[in-house]
Amino acid sequence: MRQAIRFVVGLVLGLALLTWITSVLVQRTTRNWFERDTSLRALLVVSGARQALSSHWREGQSRELRSILTEITRDERIMAASACNADSSLLASTADFPPKFSCRELAKHVRSSPDASIESWSAWHQPDSLPGGSVLVSAIPVLDGEQPLGFVVLVHDLSYAERREARTRQFVLIAFGFLAVAASVITLLVARLSWRSWSDEIHRLARGEAPKQPEFRPILRDVRELVDRIMVEKETEMEGGAWTPQRLKLTLKRHLQGEKVVIVANREPYVHERQADESIRVLHPASGLVTALEPVMRACSGVWIAHGGGSADRETADRNGRIRVPPGEESYFVRRVWLSKEEESGYYYGFSNEGLWPLCHMAHARPVFRSEDWRHYQTVNERFADAVCEEVDSDDPIVLVQDYHFALVPRLIRERLPRATVMMFWHIPWPNSERLGICPWRKEILEGMLGSSIIGFHTQIHCNNFIDSVDRFLEARIDREQNAVVQQGRPTLVRPYPISLEWPVHWLIGGPSPEECRSSIFADLGLKPDALLGVGVDRLDYTKGVEERFLAVESLLERHPMFRGRFTFVQLAAPSRTLIERYRQLNESVEQVAARINERFGQGTYRPIILLRSHHEPPTVFRYYRAADVCYVSSLHDGMNLVAKEFVAARDDERGVLVLSQFTGAARELTEALVVNPYDIEEASSALATALNMSREEQRERMRSMRAFLAEFNVYRWAGRMLVDAARLRRRERLTGRLAEHLVESTSS
Ligand code: G6P
Numbered sequence: 001m002r003q004a005i006r007f008v009v010g011l012v013l014g015l016a017l018l019t020w021i022t023s024v025l026v027q028r029t030t031r032n033w034f035e036r037d038t039s040l041r042a043l044l045v046v047s048g049a050r051q052a053l054s055s056h057w058r059e060g061q062s063r064e065l066r067s068i069l070t071e072i073t074r075d076e077r078i079m080a081a082s083a084c085n086a087d088s089s090l091l092a093s094t095a096d097f098p099p100k101f102s103c104r105e106l107a108k109h110v111r112s113s114p115d116a117s118i119e120s121w122s123a124w125h126q127p128d129s130l131p132g133g134s135v136l137v138s139a140i141p142v143l144d145g146e147q148p149l150g151f152v153v154l155v156h157d158l159s160y161a162e163r164r165e166a167r168t169r170q171f172v173l174i175a176f177g178f179l180a181v182a183a184s185v186i187t188l189l190v191a192r193l194s195w196r197s198w199s200d201e202i203h204r205l206a207r208g209e210a211p212k213q214p215e216f217r218p219i220l221r222d223v224r225e226l227v228d229r230i231m232v233e234k235e236t237e238m239e240g241g242a243w244t245p246q247r248l249k250l251t252l253k254r255h256l257q258g259e260k261v262v263i264v265a266n267r268e269p270y271v272h273e274r275q276a277d278e279s280i281r282v283l284h285p286a287s288g289l290v291t292a293l294e295p296v297m298r299a300c301s302g303v304w305i306a307h308g309g310g311s312a313d314r315e316t317a318d319r320n321g322r323i324r325v326p327p328g329e330e331s332y333f334v335r336r337v338w339l340s341k342e343e344e345s346g347y348y349y350g351f352s353n354e355g356l357w358p359l360c361h362m363a364h365a366r367p368v369f370r371s372e373d374w375r376h377y378q379t380v381n382e383r384f385a386d387a388v389c390e391e392v393d394s395d396d397p398i399v400l401v402q403d404y405h406f407a408l409v410p411r412l413i414r415e416r417l418p419r420a421t422v423m424m425f426w427h428i429p430w431p432n433s434e435r436l437g438i439c440p441w442r443k444e445i446l447e448g449m450l451g452s453s454i455i456g457f458h459t460q461i462h463c464n465n466f467i468d469s470v471d472r473f474l475e476a477r478i479d480r481e482q483n484a485v486v487q488q489g490r491p492t493l494v495r496p497y498p499i500s501l502e503w504p505v506h507w508l509i510g511g512p513s514p515e516e517c518r519s520s521i522f523a524d525l526g527l528k529p530d531a532l533l534g535v536g537v538d539r540l541d542y543t544k545g546v547e548e549r550f551l552a553v554e555s556l557l558e559r560h561p562m563f564r565g566r567f568t569f570v571q572l573a574a575p576s577r578t579l580i581e582r583y584r585q586l587n588e589s590v591e592q593v594a595a596r597i598n599e600r601f602g603q604g605t606y607r608p609i610i611l612l613r614s615h616h617e618p619p620t621v622f623r624y625y626r627a628a629d630v631c632y633v634s635s636l637h638d639g640m641n642l643v644a645k646e647f648v649a650a651r652d653d654e655r656g657v658l659v660l661s662q663f664t665g666a667a668r669e670l671t672e673a674l675v676v677n678p679y680d681i682e683e684a685s686s687a688l689a690t691a692l693n694m695s696r697e698e699q700r701e702r703m704r705s706m707r708a709f710l711a712e713f714n715v716y717r718w719a720g721r722m723l724v725d726a727a728r729l730r731r732r733e734r735l736t737g738r739l740a741e742h743l744v745e746s747t748s749s
Pocket of ligand 1: 267286287288289290403427428539576577
């Protein structure tokens with residue numbers, strides 16, 4: 001309405017200006033017409049009286065001439081007349097002839113010089129003014145044959161023309177005034193009516209009814225999207241409080257209409273293994289990825305597509321490779337993809353773990369890139385992308401692609417399902433661009449990942465490294481403000497999402513108390529009641545710094561003899577990727593280092609290092625966490641490291657100390673841990689000594705603070721934030737898509 005009023009004010013001002021211009025133009029034109037008419041009439045009058053005028057003129061009969069002139073002035077528009085001789089003297093004039101117009105003055109205009117020839121004489125007309133109003137003066141030559149006798153001067157009254165002009169101006173003003181009022185009223189009326197129809201439609205929309213007028217539909221659809229978005233954002237703001245499985249489920253429902261979530265990850269959450277006694281056992285693999293994502297899937301349901309690598313996986317799945325999990329509380333599906341020995345060797349052991357894994361970790365292992373492995377990697381990525389297409393039930397599914405095994409999958413999905421929302425999470429570090437340059441297929445890897453809508457890393461540094469890599473190796477626009485890479489107008493957001501654990505960890509519910517754990521573990525390991533226990537839990541991987549850890553224990557015993565015979569460090573080491581030479585070497589060297597230290601400081605049954613090289617199921621792992629005085633996580637390079645978080649989560653008694661490598665993502669969050677450089681053996685051993693001497697109050701304070709952090713920044717929040725960002729992006733893409741549709745429609749119609 002305010003706009004309509006503004007329009008009306010503009011309209012009135014415009015019309016006023018137009019009126020003024022018009023009236024000036026009208027006045028000029030009519031004045032010209034009047035003057036031309038009057039001049040013409042003057043010529044007619046004089047030519048009508050020419051006969052009489054010239055005969056009296058020749059005779060010099062001024063009295064007779066005056067009566068002719070008086071006769072001429074009977075015309076109501078001729079005020080006065082005079083007759084001037086050829087020599088510019090006055091011959092005769094009517095009684096009230098204005099002296100202003102002397103024969104001498106006017107003669108200049110009628111002829112150029114007193115003795116000029118006949119050709120140089122011509123009629124002359126000029127507007128002028130007298131006190132009574134405006135006049136037109138005409139001087140018209142009178143000839144006798146070819147001989148000029150003089151000229152007649154007629155003074156015409158033009159006041160009637162002024163009166164007519166005033167009336168015309170009045171009329172123009174009234175007409176334009178009427179027009180202005182009419183246009184304003186119509187504009188306001190139309191604005192009011194359209195506003196009412198708009199507000200009616202919006203009210204209808206707010207009440208959830210369909211709009212009546214079809215032309216409003218596209219706009220109202222956009223309004224609805226906007227309202228939805230505002231509501232969603234408000235809800236997210238207001239939701240507050242802790243992130244729980246219920247809240248995650250609700251978020252999925254509200255923001256993504258309860259879409260089914262499809263996860264693609266190499267490692268499956270439940271592996272079926274045939275045992276020596278022919279029975280089948282379900283194992284939970286040692287994988288930070290599985291630890292984090294399994295609770296998310298339990299909350300959201302959907303499908304987890306993974307490599308079926310267990311010895312009894314085929315016989316436990318249906319003919320499509322599907323199985324409902326978790327066993328006993330089935331809430332989502334695992335879809336197993338079967339790989340041949342060659343595929344597994346090339347894609348998993350070769351390209352993923354001998355190529356990309358050492359490429360991304362600064363742990364002094366040389367990456368090996370073989371073309372054969374790359375071919376398998378491409379084929380297997382294609383197979384997983386096909387599996388995604390088989391599992392989704394719409395053309396715009398939400399797909400969460402996990403880790404370095406599937407760098408090509410986002411693009412492959414985008415090619416198959418252009419409207420899909422693909423999020424890729426890279427669980428390990430991303431190298432700087434110089435290091436990435438080692439990989440012969442760096443461009444293909446980057447292009448593949450950029451098929452995603454969002455790419456997530458644990459830390460901002462890894463996001464920066466990724467963006468720099470794109471900048472260095474690809475032709476793409478980097479939007480540094482949005483932290484996005486834009487290719488062909490489609491953005492891929494690059495964001496840090498530090499991963500975490502479920503809270504509370506379900507393995508702890510109903511489990512033994514820390515005291516029970518301590519006494520049972522002490523009994524299992526044959527430790528004295530006053531012994532001090534350190535724990536390490538890892539896959540046997542060279543990035544975990546297990547040798548450095550043992551060296552720190554050795555240094556502790558060396559520099560602090562009080563702990564000899566008393567401190568034992570137990571290492572739960574899950575065998576991992578054992579077909580790879582570097583891992584085999586690690587197995588041996590870890591064993592050797594442990595044996596050497598045990599040899600050096602062992603006494604009787606006392607061994608400072610206990611290396612338990614086998615797979616341990618989560619309940620056992622948690623028993624160790626709860627029994628220990630200190631947990632040492634010494635990774636040489638780690639995206640996040642969930643062992644550190646698990647140890648904190650396990651200590652609901654607020655006891656125990658975490659010694660943590662500064663090269664883990666977790667060190668940025670768990671700042672109350674004793675943060676060390678694992679390469680600095682003395683510093684690490686001092687931290688172990690500090691931990692073992694730490695008062696209960698300090699332990700409690702540190703633990704409490706870290707636990708509060710984990711309770712808030714749990715994995716439901718991690719997933720929730722990613723899904724909300726995806727939903728926002730999805731809405732934006734839909735709106736832009738619709739806008740494009742409107743544009744196409746309007747240009748084609
Ligand atoms: C790391 C990777 C995961 C992987 C896990 C275990 O955490 O980021 O993707 O599952 O190691 O490795 P594995 O090769 O046994 O799956």
